Amino acid sequence: MQSKCEDSLVSRSCNTPDTSSESIPRSGSHRLAEELLDKAGLRLDGRAPWDMRLNRPGVPERALSEGSLGLGEAYMDGDWDAEQLDEFFARLLRSGLADGVNPMAMLFHAARVKLLNLQNRKRAWQVGEQHYDLGSDFYASMLDPRMAYTCGYWREADNLAEAQDAKLDLICRKLRLEPGMRVLDIGCGWGSFMSYAAQHYGVECVGVTISRDQAEWARQRYAGLPLEFRLQDYRDVDEPFDHIVSIGMFEHVGRKNHRVYMETAARCLKDDGLFLLHTIGKNRRHSTTDRWIDKYIFPNGDLPSIGQIGDAVDGLFVVEDLHNFGADYDKTLMAWYDNFEAAWPRFAGQMGERFRRMWRYYLLSCAGAFRARDIQLWQWVLSKKGVVGGYQRVS
Incomplete structure (x- = not known):
């Protein structure tokens, strides 16, 4: 589905302010930002579609002093643009430049994550209220017909x-589902897996979620299914199931709660039984959540590393299979x-242009992060x- 910008992927950011960058003074921070971006093959006010175009002064200062938070807020404010924002981030993250920007702010954020349980029982509900309860109509305009809000499997697919x-079928086959089985879905979302498994594999499912909008929508949509x-x-569930699945929820659990x-x-x-865990993951154990993502998109999120998951399953589970398809x-x-941009006119009056820029920044920066293989x-x-006799891999 094409966006309202142009047919080409080159124009991933429209409605750019008309402020001319030629009038923006070159500060010391401006020159330092130019030097840093040059190492990633990026330019300030360059001609490539992935170059940063400054619409107002102060962007380099905000980015250098506040790191990802300052960069993202400046974009939300309309202070800078890039035609291919996704590729801007892919190149930036692939270069590793972002790791060293404003270490003091990152140290404070890291200490907060390390010392506090940001995903305790009270705080765990915040992400549902802030992110998932934006409205099912909004998400329906962006997602596929089943409302799956996690990574698709594109090996033989032509569309979303x-x-x-x-x-969903890959997960069902990996779990070896059979009719009559009872399956727990931890973090069930709008019921995409549960509906697919019930319709195609004849199983019964119980799903838990912290989003009221998701639960109400799914109950109405799938009233005729078991x-x-x-x-x-999730910590309150205490009953037996043949199999368990968790798709895109573990990112909200937090390192202090992995073992629980x-x-x-x-x-x-x-x-x-078998337990399938589908999760985004990070490459380094000691890295912390992006500050902009934490503030505006997924409050209290915490991507796990392979080592952290290994620690959590130690003595509890045998790791039968590990499959990485992060590029998907x-x-x-x-x-x-593309779906979001095409549907935006329906939501513009309600949500406003700053939300549009925030959501665009979220989707395209994350796409760039996966493209750079910065996250998995x-x-x-x-089991x-x-x-x-051993587990036979399914693909």
Whole structure:
């Protein structure tokens, strides 16, 4: 689906302020930013579609002093643009330049994440209220017909709907679902997996979510299927299931709760069952959440590393399979972006231009991060005692 900008992917950012960059004075911060960006193959006010164009002064100062938070807020304010914002971030992150900007601000943020449990029972509901409760109509305009808000599987898919159905079928096959089984979905969203599994594999599902909008929408949409949607914290689930799945929820659990999360899954999984964990992940254990993403998109989010997940499952699960298809998230996010831009006229009056720039920045910066392989998408298949004879990989 094409955006309102132009047919080409080159014009990923429209409605740019008309302020001429030629009138913007060159400060010391401006010259330093030029030197840094040059190392990533980027230019200030260059001609390439991924170059940064300054609309107002002060952007280099904000970016250098506040890091990702200052850069993102300056974009939301209309102070700068890039025609291909996704590629701007892909090049920036691939170069590693962003790691060293404003270390003091990052140290404070890292200390906050390390010392506080930002995903305790009270705070865990904040992301549902701020992000997922924006309205089902809004998300329906951006997502596929099943409302899957996680990475699609594009190996043989030609469009977003096919990629999401392929992902859901892949999960069902990895779990070896059979009719009559009872499956727990931790962080069920709008019920995309549960509906697909019930319709195509004949299973019963229980899903837990912290979003009231999601739970109400799913109950109405799938009233005729053997599905139960609960507004419930995952830590309160305590009953047996044949299999467990969690798709795009572990990113909200937080490192201080990883072990409790895995203990909950182990408690609820039957001895011969499988647990599939689908999660975004980071490359380094000690890195922290992007400050802009934490403030505006996913409050209290915390991407896990392979080592952190390994620590959490230690002694509880056997890792049967680990599958990385993070590059597919780039395609998924770009498809969401095109849908968002096409649908924006319906929401412009309600949400306003600053929200549009915020959401564009979110989708395209994340697409660039996956393109740069700065973050990953993993599917883990876990068993409690090991699959007899070994687990055969499904692809």
